[in-house]
Amino acid sequence: MPSVWRWRLADRIAPDRRTVHAMISRWLDDDHHADRKPWSWTLVRGDADRAIDIALLDDTLVDRLITGAEAYRQSSMATPIRQVAVATWPQLAGSPAQTHWTMEFLSPVTFRRGQAFLPWPAPSSVFGSLRSSWRLFGAPHVGDVTLDLKLDPIVVSAMKGESQTERVVLRRSTAAHDRPTQLMVTGFTGSMRYAVDGAIDPSAVASLVALAPYAGVGAYTTWGFGAVRNLGYGK
Numbered sequence: 001m002p003s004v005w006r007w008r009l010a011d012r013i014a015p016d017r018r019t020v021h022a023m024i025s026r027w028l029d030d031d032h033h034a035d036r037k038p039w040s041w042t043l044v045r046g047d048a049d050r051a052i053d054i055a056l057l058d059d060t061l062v063d064r065l066i067t068g069a070e071a072y073r074q075s076s077m078a079t080p081i082r083q084v085a086v087a088t089w090p091q092l093a094g095s096p097a098q099t100h101w102t103m104e105f106l107s108p109v110t111f112r113r114g115q116a117f118l119p120w121p122a123p124s125s126v127f128g129s130l131r132s133s134w135r136l137f138g139a140p141h142v143g144d145v146t147l148d149l150k151l152d153p154i155v156v157s158a159m160k161g162e163s164q165t166e167r168v169v170l171r172r173s174t175a176a177h178d179r180p181t182q183l184m185v186t187g188f189t190g191s192m193r194y195a196v197d198g199a200i201d202p203s204a205v206a207s208l209v210a211l212a213p214y215a216g217v218g219a220y221t222t223w224g225f226g227a228v229r230n231l232g233y234g235k
Helices: 017-028 059-074 089-093 123-137 202-215
Strands: 003-008 039-044 051-056 082-086 100-109 111-113 116-118 154-173 178-196 228-234
Touching: 003 059, 003 202, 017 039, 017 059, 017 154, 039 100, 051 059, 051 202, 089 202, 100 154, 100 202, 116 178, 123 154, 123 178, 123 202, 202 228
Parallel strands: none
Antiparallel strands: 003 051, 003 082, 039 051, 100 178, 100 228, 111 116, 154 178
């Protein structure tokens, strides 16, 4: 079942994207080059910016996460990892239908188009990302979420925030080279209010909204991008 785990990093662990990504990848990745992965993370603001939230969509990863974090804890001053949120897939699928809701993007949300990074959390991009996560990682007995986004049935009714550009350093290895690659990633941070404005099943939308804090949205969620908190719903 989807869950979120909070872990305060040891002082010797740098809370930068590359370090945290590499550390968690060693614990959880079966295929490091997979386009989508059943985990994501974000830095928790406050607490001297030393805590991270790690979200899992596959409960078979829980033991691996706990084992990895405990090994680091024993060799450093990190605190024990603890669960801060959990939901079953049936609970997500049974979320109350609403017609509008607000998402807060806690870390920059970005979307890839070719070699470009786009910071606009358009409804089709946000809910298309969540729909893909549901279809890839959702429990089979719960079934698919049917949501046709071609006619833009969801609109933005309010927004508050800003876009920002961040330099991300990756390490790309080939047979001939092992060198860092720099990417300039532009993402949006702030809140977006979405509303139904078309003939769609609001219960399907509600399921995806409920999934968002566990899945993250957009590109590079395993690098700390696209973390979401749901701020409210309404009819």
